[in-house]
Amino acid sequence: MCRHDCVNTDGDFECTCPKGYRGNGRVDGEGCRRGEPLLLKIFAGSALGVIILLLSACLIYLELKRRRSNKAKEEHFHRNGGMMLLEKLADRERSPDMVKIFTSTELQKATNDFNNDMIIGQGGFGTVYKGLLQDNTLVAVKKSKRVDPNQTEQFINEVLVLSQVNHRNVVRLLGCCFETEVPLLVYEFVDNGTLSSHIHNQSKGGCLIDWDMRLRIAAETAGVLSYLHSSAATPIIHRDVKSDNILVDHNFTAKVADFGASRLVPVDHTQLSTMVQGTFGYLDPEYMQTNQLTEKSDVYSFGVVLLELLTGRGAICFDKPEEEKNLSYFFLSMLKQDRILEIVDDGILIVGDDKNRESQIMEVAKIAKRCLYVRGEDRPSMKEVAMELEGLRLGGKHAWARNGDDGEETESLLRDRLNEFVGNGDGYSNTTIGYDSIRDQVNLLPTMGGLGR
Incomplete structure (x- = not known):
């Protein structure tokens, strides 16, 4: 039986549905139901066609964006010196695997897209961010301040220098990234700030460090410089030794940082002709006059760091009277008048009757004086300085030079300690300050020469 129209056929019948309906029209079947309007179908x-087009357009856009991003990363890689690094590693017959190449995505995630809240240091050459890698490793990511093709070689230089340094008192380089607009360096995270912050800014979160800590930090830093000068595969001159470039961990262990200005010294050279670079107040006066960079330039800068540890003063203090602005000059003047204890930091003279401490302080002052001689050839080597400071730490005054039955034994002990200290390493720079011109500091040289040698 049909619900609507019925058409008889030979021995059977067929049912039809009205216009706009569909189905078999039978009462015992699916009957007739209203069909979808043609307009709705259209x-x-x-x-559906528009959705497919939009999806296709999105996929094409994302693919083009990915290709543009990859092309930009490739351009950044070349401009930032990625190929230069690989070539120099090859020239030195070193494996590219020795320097980990991070992707920009990894470091963006680690630093929360370089969020300002992650900044832990800023300086003349860039910003340092705290980061957390996927394996929960804390790192410090150094991001250059601006794109400067002239700094590409300096960036690659820092990578090369640090890739060959393996010393427990050097901030360890974990890798670098060339894919961003400005190059990035990734270091181990040192959690207690700079030496400068602890001896100059105790009111801003720095900790008061006693004499024993200061002497140990001085000995550790001297050990690093001795290692760089005489024990590294290729001798290295740091060229920017200062308290801002010495970090300390939670145990107040020294970690020397910022090798961007460092120079590798060819085996057959004792000096390099370079444009003067460094931080006023720490710059070797002989280097400033001759443009001849030697290992003794680091010795001079380290001498200024010793003065900071002794006095708690900055290398350059513009808020002091004229005769006290330059710490090196003021120290040498006070030493000549035998008034050193008057300018020693109060924090290390708490125990007034500690004669051993006073004796150590005077010995360190004498070491500093020798480091600050105007002529580099008159200064001791960093190995000699490291041995003297380590000798003081062991409780002796020039312990290796004592007379007596135990002299050879003591010397042997010191040399063993020094070899361990400077020869077998195991695995945020603030804005540069100074005089308005190099001439201002060079003008002090005649006076300083009269105080030194």
Whole structure:
């Protein structure tokens, strides 16, 4: 039986549905039900087509964006010196695997897209961010301040220098990244700030460090410089030794940082002709006059760091009277008048009747004086300085030079300690300050020469 129209056929019948309906029309079948309007079909088909087009356009856009991003990363890689690094590693017959190449995505995630809240240091050459890698390793990411093709070689230089340094008192380089607009360096995270912050800014979160800590930090830093000068595969001159570039960990262990200005010294050279670079107040006066960089330039800068540890003063203090602005000059003047204890930091003279401490302080002052001689050839080597400071730490005054039955034994002990200290390493720079011109500091040289040698 049909619900609507019925058409008889030979021995059977067929049911039909009215216009606009569909089905078999039978009462005992699916009957007739209203069909979808043609307009709705057209709309549905068009909508589906538009959706497909939009999805296709999105996929094409994302693919083009990915390709542009990859092309930009490739351009950054070349401009930032990625190929230069690989070539120099090859020239030195060193494996590229010795320097980990991070992706920009890894470091963006680690630093929360370089969020300002992650900044832990800023300086003349860039910003340092605290980061957390996927394996929960804390790192410090150094991001250059601006794109400067002239700094590419300096960036690669820092990577090369640190890739060959393996010393427990050097901030360890974990890798670098060339894919960003400005190059990035990734270091181990040192959690207690700079030496400068602890001896100059105790009111801003720095900790008061006693004499024993200061003497140990001085000995550790001297050990690093001795290692760089005489024990590294290729001798290295740091060229920017200062308290801002000495970090300390939670145990107040020294970690020398910022090798961007460092120079590798060819085996057959004792000096290099370079443009004067460094921080006023720490710059070797002989280097400033001759442009001849030697290992003794680091010795001079280290001498200024010793003065900071002794006095708690900055290398350059513009808020002091004229005769006290330059710490090196003021120290030498007070030493000549035998008034050193008057300018020693109060924090290390708490125990007034500690004669051993006073004796150590005077010995360190004498070492500093020798480091500050105007002529480099008159200064001791960093190995000699490291041995003297380590000798003081062991409780002796020039312990290796004592007379007596135990002299050879003591000397042997010191040399063993020094070899361990400077020869077998195991595995945020603030804005440069100074005089308005180099001439201002060079003008002090005649006076300083009269105080030194």
